[in-house]
Amino acid sequence: MTRSPLTTGWLLLGLPLLLLDFQSNGVLASVAPREVPKNFPSISNDKMKKRLTEESMSQNIRQMEYAVRGKIVIAAEQIRDELSSENHPYDFDHVVFTNIGNPQSVGQKPLTWPRQVMALVDLPDHVGVNHPLASQMFPADAIRRAKEIKAAMACGSSGAYSHSKGVKLLREDVVKFISHRDGGVQADPEDIFLTNGASTGIVMILNALLADSTCGVLIPIPQYPIYSATIDQFGGNKVGYFLDEANGWDLNLQELERALQEARSQGINVNSMVLINPGNPTGGVLKKKTIKEVVKFCVKHKLVLLADEVYQENVYDEKAQFVSVKRVAHELGVLQKDKLELASFHSTSKGVFGECGRRGGYMELVGFDPVVKDHIYKLASSGLCSSLNGQVMTALMCRGPEPGEESYDMHEAEKQSIYQSLKRRSQIVTDGLNRIPGFSCQPAQGAMYSFPAVQLPEAAVEAAKIAGLSPDTLYALSLLERTGICVVPASGFSQKEGRFGFRTTFLPSEAEMERCVELFRSHHEEFCQKYA
Template identity: 40%
Template sequence: MLRASAVRRNLAVATMSKRALAAEYAVRGKIAIRANEIEAELAKGGDAAKQFGFSSLIKLNTGNPQNHEQKPWTFPHQVCALLEAPELLENGTAAQVFPADVVERAKYVQKQTAGQLGGYTATKGFGFIRKAIAEFIEKRDNASVGSTLRSVDPEDIFLSNGASGSVTPLLTGLVDSAKDGVMIPIPQYPLYTAQLALLGGTVVPYYLDEAKGWGVTPEQLEESYDKATQKGINVRAITVINPGNPTGQVLDAAVMRGIVEFAHRKNIVVLSDEVYQENIYAAGKKFHSMREIVLGMGEPYAKEVQLFSFHSASKGIHGECGRRGGYLELLNFPADVFQAFVKLPSINLCPNIMGQLMMDMIVKPPAPGQPSYESYRKEYDTLFAGLKRRAKTLPEQLRKVPGITCNDIEGAMYAFPRIRLPQRYIDEAKAKGKAPDAVWCMGLVEQEGVVTIPGSGFGQVEGTYHFRTTILPPDEDMQDVARRIDAYQRRIIMKYGPVADSKL
């Protein structure tokens, strides 16, 4: 990469797209960049560990399970191995090495794909995988409500490169100018604001209530919508992230019905981010898909509320982030809109094949009685138990740190603790033109080797400060996290004075 110089060039920061420059993605922002620099210094050895005061980083900034010692899932990786080396199926080696159901599944996929895993697929992905996803959705929702809802048409399903690959085309189809707005929960996953910035659309924030477990209130929805329309914004859609990222809450069915009623009354589309649907830890909490809620409410909602729902191979218990597998389901869109929407992902030809196959094996894992079932069940249960344990212990440990409060983690894989800081610390950060929680997070990685993300990167009520942390590292690392954060926060208080009290 060439460094900046006085040489005359057509493309410079001043001439770049203003939309590109406006797009921000805090998950891989300045804190993560600084962490990479520190990690490179530590890798050199010598006096680096002594200089920093720690020998390794604890990375809590991304929901990337397999970067936190989570082993790849045996069954899907065995199937993929055979598909990538089909000669093992042909010469009989596979039957000597792999369980019979792995061999059978690989042969089934090979037949469905005609063995062509290096070519383009249809824009919406392989038909047999979309059929498996349709069956998965029906089984999930029918079991939840205890009755039979409308069947799922595989033609309404689009496979994608992760859930992110679904968000881009659907927002492209919704947003035409800065006059078009999309309601986004705050705090939010920054993918949505970044994409809206690139498209030139307007973010219409609705604030989650931290005092009510990051709940969605009807009053906040109405206030958010009214403020936008008074400014001449055409609100096109509302985004719902359930379970919540970065906030870790799980929405109750009654709250979701309120959102559906609101969307119907305002005639706006619902975008339902459901990538953490397997990650439910709190007693008494249950995942409800937005599709289940819409159809379960009956007429007029079941026929008139338009819904985009998406899921991913990256999260849940499997954590296959790098495979980039995901899907999008459309509900209640007329044929002409549907056909126009098909055109958008077709610009990128098709989703990657291995991501499609991973999604297939997530929605259709080994069944009871099959040779791989017991090992699959053991892997699943062990990982889930670890996540559930850390979801309980991390907030408990953080609440012991002076100036930090933390809501329970009901689902997903994150906590979003609130930090109360000394007023002098806040004033000093603002005088430098920096967000106080960003300064806090930068200090945490530089002084303690703990990588988090400032709440300002996700949005928060003005005058409050937060950080996002995952619960993915092993138990021993998570115990060390609380210790390091406690030591760091106490040093700040010792230097700057007591934390500023807040009525917020």
């Protein structure tokens, strides 16, 4: 009998486990306890006891969840390993990981010029920038930039610690980027923290905000799990405000007021708000008018505003436009009057760079009490510094080759090629999903994701309940087992009661995404028939 991959999960010794057997029409099967082998070494109770157990460990960590790398991904990795066997039970030959915004893991090519500069920065001078044949192997602008960066580093080495905020020259590149992006709005290198991706900055600021268990943070629903997971880790309160799916995932002031007042009536000290624009997982891009309302709302209620803007280059809808929170706040005059505390985040992992493994990013702190900013600097110092490779990549993202330099045309052409392909893929997935009966998917105006709502048969909802799973987790497991596509259940991002769906990236190739759309359709038909 061919076993269902979902029944191959690890069984706890001596404990029965109920799992859905998808090879037997969704009927619950009771899996008998595994027999302990006769030669299995006996372990006394005393020896099995550990000082750190699930009961004695931090319960905040125990309770936190991070769906993007959750149980569906664990199952997908197990299936990927099983595919190496000739006798595997699957109807596909590879797993398509669309669960996470990790462009280069699914085939996006790295940009040439940043990698050339990075190679020269990392190489010892005698085999890199000063090698007699360097000019034959690398363009002159890459050599010049690498020399400039190395001169700013301790002993010219990317292997040495830097200032805890990051190498000052590289922070100055970020400052120039922000000023250019925002129409001349000034920035200060002392307000810039170079971080390991945007994530480290987000964790640092939430660590400072969540002083005790009464503190709360307004987060969008649906939201990106780093916020819910980190708030749980620090023992704070998640205060959700719902985005308007029917209106392109926009938000409105009435909903913000509702969420805030409801939380405060429960004794929660809401001290901050998260704004993700462009949206993750929604793919929505907020209008300037909406951002103005958010800034005024935060000023009115004295909330620290966390602006997650890592997808600012990923805007595909010609009617949409990314506008930074800082620019809007400056135009409203609240920054000049010191009325808003704003933390903004950007990353090399997204955009067209897709350099997730470099762990590059920055956090800008504007309007904060200087003493508080010193304490955040102290927190950054406890980690010594962010990755130097990430720092360099962030600076190269912020300041590429100049017009007229040797690599400018090639660099811009490579970026445009990636961007245009992402734009086409966003359309492939949105249009394809909306053609499936039972699917509803708002256009992906930006970011790297589609977040469809999926109508599930009542019998599937009941089966999931019995199995102790959310209905869209049951659906995602079935999709994985039948097609090899790994998505994230929408419940991992939170959503309105009664809504089901999933988040998928559109990062694999255009041909692969067209194939995936067909598999989404065929699987949904099969799933609905199975649970009719």
